[in-house]
Amino acid sequence: MRLHRLDITAFGPFGGTQSIDFDALSAAGLFLLHGPTGAGKTSVLDAVCYALYGSVPGARQSGQGITLRSDHADPGTRTRVTLDLTVAGRRLEITRQPPWERPKRRGTGTTVDKAQTWLREYDASAGAWKDLSRSHQEIGEEITQLLGMSREQFCQVVLLPQGDFARFLRADAEARGKLLGRLFDTQRFAEVEKRLAERRRATEAQVREGDAALLADAHRMQQAAGDAMELPDLAPGEPGLAQAVLTAAAVARSTAREQLAIAHCRLTAAEAAQQTAERALADARERDRLQRRFAEARRRAALLEERAGAHREALERMERGRKAQTVAPALELREAADAEHRRAAAAEARARALLPQEDADAGAAGLAAAARRAAEELGGLESARRAERRLADLVAERADVDRRERADEDALREAEAWLDGWETTRAALQSRIETAQEAAGRAEQLAVRCEGVRARLAAARTRDRLTGETDEAQRRALAAAEHAVRAKDHWLELKEQRLNGIAAELAAHLTDGEPCAVCGATEHPAPARKVAGHVDRETEDRALAAYQDADEERTAAERHLGDLRAALAAATAEAGDTATGQLAADAEELERQLTQARHDASGLHAAQEQLRRAEQERERRLADRRQAEVRAAARLTRRESLEREQTALEAELSQARGTAASVAARAEQLERQAALFTDAAEAARAAEESAQRLKEADGRLAEAAFRAGFTTPQAAAAALLDDAAHRELQHRLDAWHTEEAAVRAVLAEADTVAAAAQPPADVAAAEAAAAAAGRLLREAASARDAAARRCAELDRLSARVARGAARLAPLRQEYDRVARLAALTAGTSAENERRMRLESYVLAARLEQVAAAATVRLQRMSSGRYTLVHSDDRSGRGRSGLGLHVVDAWTGRQRDTATLSGGETFFASLALALGLADVVTEEAGGVRLDTLFIDEGFGSLDDQTLDEVLDVLDSLRERDRSVGIVSHVADLRRRVHAQLEVVKGRSGSTVRPHGVA
Numbered sequence: 001m002r003l004h005r006l007d008i009t010a011f012g013p014f015g016g017t018q019s020i021d022f023d024a025l026s027a028a029g030l031f032l033l034h035g036p037t038g039a040g041k042t043s044v045l046d047a048v049c050y051a052l053y054g055s056v057p058g059a060r061q062s063g064q065g066i067t068l069r070s071d072h073a074d075p076g077t078r079t080r081v082t083l084d085l086t087v088a089g090r091r092l093e094i095t096r097q098p099p100w101e102r103p104k105r106r107g108t109g110t111t112v113d114k115a116q117t118w119l120r121e122y123d124a125s126a127g128a129w130k131d132l133s134r135s136h137q138e139i140g141e142e143i144t145q146l147l148g149m150s151r152e153q154f155c156q157v158v159l160l161p162q163g164d165f166a167r168f169l170r171a172d173a174e175a176r177g178k179l180l181g182r183l184f185d186t187q188r189f190a191e192v193e194k195r196l197a198e199r200r201r202a203t204e205a206q207v208r209e210g211d212a213a214l215l216a217d218a219h220r221m222q223q224a225a226g227d228a229m230e231l232p233d234l235a236p237g238e239p240g241l242a243q244a245v246l247t248a249a250a251v252a253r254s255t256a257r258e259q260l261a262i263a264h265c266r267l268t269a270a271e272a273a274q275q276t277a278e279r280a281l282a283d284a285r286e287r288d289r290l291q292r293r294f295a296e297a298r299r300r301a302a303l304l305e306e307r308a309g310a311h312r313e314a315l316e317r318m319e320r321g322r323k324a325q326t327v328a329p330a331l332e333l334r335e336a337a338d339a340e341h342r343r344a345a346a347a348e349a350r351a352r353a354l355l356p357q358e359d360a361d362a363g364a365a366g367l368a369a370a371a372r373r374a375a376e377e378l379g380g381l382e383s384a385r386r387a388e389r390r391l392a393d394l395v396a397e398r399a400d401v402d403r404r405e406r407a408d409e410d411a412l413r414e415a416e417a418w419l420d421g422w423e424t425t426r427a428a429l430q431s432r433i434e435t436a437q438e439a440a441g442r443a444e445q446l447a448v449r450c451e452g453v454r455a456r457l458a459a460a461r462t463r464d465r466l467t468g469e470t471d472e473a474q475r476r477a478l479a480a481a482e483h484a485v486r487a488k489d490h491w492l493e494l495k496e497q498r499l500n501g502i503a504a505e506l507a508a509h510l511t512d513g514e515p516c517a518v519c520g521a522t523e524h525p526a527p528a529r530k531v532a533g534h535v536d537r538e539t540e541d542r543a544l545a546a547y548q549d550a551d552e553e554r555t556a557a558e559r560h561l562g563d564l565r566a567a568l569a570a571a572t573a574e575a576g577d578t579a580t581g582q583l584a585a586d587a588e589e590l591e592r593q594l595t596q597a598r599h600d601a602s603g604l605h606a607a608q609e610q611l612r613r614a615e616q617e618r619e620r621r622l623a624d625r626r627q628a629e630v631r632a633a634a635r636l637t638r639r640e641s642l643e644r645e646q647t648a649l650e651a652e653l654s655q656a657r658g659t660a661a662s663v664a665a666r667a668e669q670l671e672r673q674a675a676l677f678t679d680a681a682e683a684a685r686a687a688e689e690s691a692q693r694l695k696e697a698d699g700r701l702a703e704a705a706f707r708a709g710f711t712t713p714q715a716a717a718a719a720l721l722d723d724a725a726h727r728e729l730q731h732r733l734d735a736w737h738t739e740e741a742a743v744r745a746v747l748a749e750a751d752t753v754a755a756a757a758q759p760p761a762d763v764a765a766a767e768a769a770a771a772a773a774g775r776l777l778r779e780a781a782s783a784r785d786a787a788a789r790r791c792a793e794l795d796r797l798s799a800r801v802a803r804g805a806a807r808l809a810p811l812r813q814e815y816d817r818v819a820r821l822a823a824l825t826a827g828t829s830a831e832n833e834r835r836m837r838l839e840s841y842v843l844a845a846r847l848e849q850v851a852a853a854a855t856v857r858l859q860r861m862s863s864g865r866y867t868l869v870h871s872d873d874r875s876g877r878g879r880s881g882l883g884l885h886v887v888d889a890w891t892g893r894q895r896d897t898a899t900l901s902g903g904e905t906f907f908a909s910l911a912l913a914l915g916l917a918d919v920v921t922e923e924a925g926g927v928r929l930d931t932l933f934i935d936e937g938f939g940s941l942d943d944q945t946l947d948e949v950l951d952v953l954d955s956l957r958e959r960d961r962s963v964g965i966v967s968h969v970a971d972l973r974r975r976v977h978a979q980l981e982v983v984k985g986r987s988g989s990t991v992r993p994h995g996v997a
Contacts, residue, residue: 001085001086001087001147001931002022002085002086002931003026003048003083003085004023004084005019005021005022005023005083006019006022006044006047006051006082006083006084007019007020007080007082008044008047008080008081009073009077009080010069010070010072010073010074010077010078010080011043011047011050011068011069011079012040012043012046012047012068012070013070013984013988013989014040014043014070014072014991015072015988015989016077016990018991019991020044020993021993022962024978024993025962025964025978028995029962030963031963031964031978031980032967032979033964033966033979033982034966034967034969034972034979034980034982035968035981035982035983035984035989036968036982036984037968038984039982039983039984039989040982040984040989041966041968042966043989044980044982044991045057045933047081048083049151049154050068050081050096051083051095051096052083052094052143052147052151053140053151054096054117054136054140055151056068057151069098069100070988072987072988075102075103076103078102078113079097079100080096081095082095083095087143087147088146091121091122093118093122093129094117094119094139095117095118096115096116097115097116098115099112099114099115100112100113114478114481115136116134117134117135117136117139118134119131119133119134119138120132135551135555137485137488137551138551188499193825193826196818196821196825197822199818199822200815200818200819200822203811203814203815204815206811207808207811207815210808211241211808213804214241214242214245214801214804214805215231215241215245217245217800217801218231218245219231220797221248221252221793221797221798224790224793224794225255225256225790225794229248229249229251230248231245242801242808242809245805246802249797249798249801253794253798256790257791259787259790260784260787260791262787263780263784263787264784266780266783266784267777267780267781267784270773270776270779270780270781271777273773273777274770274773274776276773277766277770277773277774278770280766280769280770281763281766281767281769281770283766284761284762284766285761285763287755287758287761288760288761288763290752290755290756291755291758291761293746293752294746294752294753294755296746297743297746297752298747300739300742300743301743301747304736304739304740304743307736311733311736314729314732314733315733317729318730318733320719321719321721321725321726324710324717324720324721326704326707326708327701327704327705327708327710327713327716327717327720329704330700330701330703330704330705330713331701331713331717333697334697334698334701337690337694337696337697338694338697340690340693340694341691341693341694343690344683344686344687344690348684348686348687351683352680354676354679354680355367355676355677355680365681367678367680367681367684368677368678368681370673370677371673371677371678394642394645397642398639398642398643401635401639404631404635405632405635408628408632411624411628412625415622418618419621422618426614429607429610429614432607433604433608435600436601436602437601437604439597439598439601439604440597440601442597442601443594443597443598443601446590446593446594446597449590450587450591453583453590455574456575456576456583457575457580457583457584459571459575460571460575460578460579460580460583461580462567462575463568463571463572463575466568467568470564470565470568473557473560473561473564474561476557476561477554477557477558477560480550480554480556480557480558483553483554484547484551484553486550487546487549487550488550488551490543490546491544491547494539494540495540498536498537498539498540704716827840846919847870847884848870849919850915850916851868851869851870851884851912853915853916853918854868854911854914854915854916855868855911856915857910857911857914857915858908858912861910862908864889865888865889866886866904866908867886867889868884868885868897868908868911868912868915869884869885869886869887869894870883870884870885871884871885886899886900886908910934913934931964932963933964934963934964977995978994978995979993979994979995980993980994981993981994
């Protein structure tokens with residue numbers, strides 16, 4: 001990595017813009033950065049670190065953003081840092097602007113602009129810079145990958161803070177371990193220790209849980225065995241617990257099987273006794289049934305004997321009914337003739353009641369003659385009926401003539417009245433037309449004004465809406481940026497976890513006999529294993545995808561915010577400064593005036609149409625008046641003709657009506673008389689014929705009754721049975737015969753008669769004996785089932801205990817193995833003789849490398865006197881630490897680095913820093929570091945030692961490497977020609993190069 005140029009604006013103590021040409025300073029290989037205390041020498045290094053990593057080194061990192069801004073800067077100048085450098089063969093330019101709280105462009109107060117970052121690369125073929133990215137995350141990842149170092153490593157390797165290494169020399173093992181662990185990223189080894197300890201605790205808990213489960217199953221077996229089982233007196237985790245439980249389970253199963261065999265024998269005996277009792281109960285119940293059947297048959301026979309007389313009476317009544325059936329047709333015929341005669345007599349009486357008194361007693365022939373006379377008189381009235389209808393038509397026609405005459409008179413009066421007001425109506429309509437035409441012109445003017453006001457009102461409403469949306473979009477953009485940062489942190493955390501566990505992934509592909517991709521060994525005695533929560537590539541890729549999605553959302557939110565701000569500016573320009581409420585009020589007033597004008601103008605067409613219709617109406621009414629005068633003359637002639645014809649018809653009808661009101665009424669009287677006489681004559685003939693048929697039916701009935709053996713027809717009618725009585729009597733006779741046959745059958749059964757001769761059956765005693773046998777059988781079955789369930793439960797629990805013991809065996813082996821590894825890596829195992837933790841072991845190897853690299857330069861600085869060596873002697877609590885000793889060649893003895901003097905401590909710490917830089921550079925993948933900075937500490941050296949230190953630093957110029965010394969020692973200004981002076985003032989610091997081309 002080589003620095004070319006650094007531009008600083010409003011950063012730290014620099015109020016304006018300062019430019020530092022590192023190419024000119026590095027031409028001499030060694031350059032000095034000096035200035036008074038507080039001028040800003042370290043701020044130049046802070047700017048370099050901020051440009052690369054977006055934050056400043058170490059304790060000076062009080063926060064990112066506003067705290068980096070210079071207090072001397074102009075309020076309108078934004079903080080900006082630009083670094084031009086070459087790294088990994090690529091010429092890059094990084095520009096960073098932290099968040100800036102600036103005054104608002106409109107109104108009062110301040111607003112915060114978000115941080116911005118640009119990354120450009122120089123294209124040598126095109127001779128121009130090209131943009132690569134504007135994403136904080138992408139730029140940070142790109143720089144970290146190119147440098148191969150984190151910010152902490154960069155600050156230790158490139159900026160070389162001497163105070164830190166002086167403390168490193170005097171620190172204890174724990175403090176050295178923290179610094180080395182941060183530089184060499186050995187956290188993964190500490191995680192291995194932690195994971196092994198957690199795995200030991202987890203497996204120990206699993207073993208205890210397994211033993212507890214075995215004891216719980218043993219308790220269940222004891223309950224199932226009825227407390228006849230003895231449990232082992234062992235606690236969870238103690239050896240031999242599983243075997244003791246299995247032994248107790250085997251004893252309990254054997255005892256349970258013996259109890260099951262005994263219960264089965266008892267159940268067999270109870271089943272035999274129960275079957276015998278059931279057969280005895282069945283025999284007793286059958287004998288009791290037959291004895292009760294015989295007694296019931298004797299009782300039914302006695303009842304039949306008591307009802308024998310009623311049975312004989314029913315037989316006699318059935319015989320008389322059969323004889324009466326032969327008389328039934330004659331009885332029905334006589335009843336029909338009698339009913340017909342009564343109906344005919346009643347009809348005759350009703351017809352005669354309607355006749356006049358003088359004709360009521362006439363015979364059938366006289367009534368027929370009267371009907372013929374009325375019909376002849378009715379035929380002579382036909383001509384008079386036609387004349388009467390003609391007279392009615394004449395009266396209706398004359399009434400119509402009078403009605404039309406009155407209608408024409410009303411129409412003439414209405415037309416005259418309408419025509420009298422014609423001039424007034426025409427003038428009013430003409431005035432309405434003129435008023436509407438004037439309103440139409442005013443509406444056109446108002447419409448033009450309304451259009452402009454509406455456009456401004458819409459723009460004002462858009463301005464108000466976009467103001468709220470812009471604030472919301474700004475909040476969303478900020479939230480999206482925070483979400484993207486969190487997603488990146490999560491991805492980087494997962495990536496770090498995966499790198500910590502990468503050994504397990506590499507070990508998954510190891511094969512015995514095949515060389516390891518890392519160390520080349522063909523034997524793999526203890527390959528790493530994946531632990532719980534291991535992060536694989538897929539999980540890391542998902543986190544990266546989530547981070548990329550979040551960054552895209554942030555970019556979209558920022559783009560949306562920019563669009564909203566542009567739209568807000570356009571709306572504000574169109575709406576002006578007038579408030580939305582005022583514009584709405586103006587628009588509403590103009591709309592009201594426009595609506596009123598359009599309403600006034602809308603009557604123009606209607607008024608014109610009304611004037612046209614009024615003119616047409618005038619012409620129509622004039623024509624109607626002329627036609628009415630013509631119709632009046634024609635009606636006068638017709639009325640005279642109708643009056644002459646009406647007089648002639650009335651004279652003709654006066655004679656034909658007689659005493660009736662009209663000819664039609666007279667015709668109705670004659671029609672009614674003819675109908676009454678005709679009906680009466682027919683009713684008289686029908687009554688005479690029905691009387692004759694009734695007399696003939698009486699004779700036939702008397703003859704039929706005598707032949708059937710009855711003295712009178714009434715006796716035959718009394719003996720006659722209807723269908724219901726016949727069915728009921730027949731049913732009684734059939735039931736008698738059925739009951740008699742059933743009783744005889746029962747009394748003839750041999751087994752029933754035999755049972756009746758035996759003593760009465762004792763069913764209750766048999767039932768009690770059967771119930772007792774059944775109870776004993778159920779108790780035996782219940783005991784057998786309980787024994788079977790006990791055996792099954794013990795078998796199930798025994799199998800479960802066996803499975804649990806089988807599962808627990810490899811788990812206990814795993815616990816023993818993990819506990820041994822955890823104790824070994826934690827330094828508590830007896831096998832770890834130096835009681836050194838795994839991370840301390842790795843750091844000790846790194847410290848040996850650093851001490852060896854530092855010794856090369858320390859010997860030159862101390863004229864071969866001092867050598868740094870690592871010591872693994874035990875320190876506090878009996879553990880081996882990260883000891884660092886210095887070997888004094890003058891005495892040949894080792895001593896602690898804390899015994900060095902101030903100057904010796906400085907060049908020893910400088911040598912240690914340079915050695916650490918070499919080792920970390922190799923660890924980072926061999927990235928070439930062409931520019932180094934050394935901060936302070938030279939004031940404690942004498943002239944000879946200073947010369948030797950400068951010679952060592954000057955040797956770093958090999959292969960075109962440059963070294964910058966940050967110091968205010970005056971003697972260095974004479975020894976180092978290329979200088980960059982930082983000058984402080986009231987308006988801020990400035991830089992001045994000296995001794996450069």
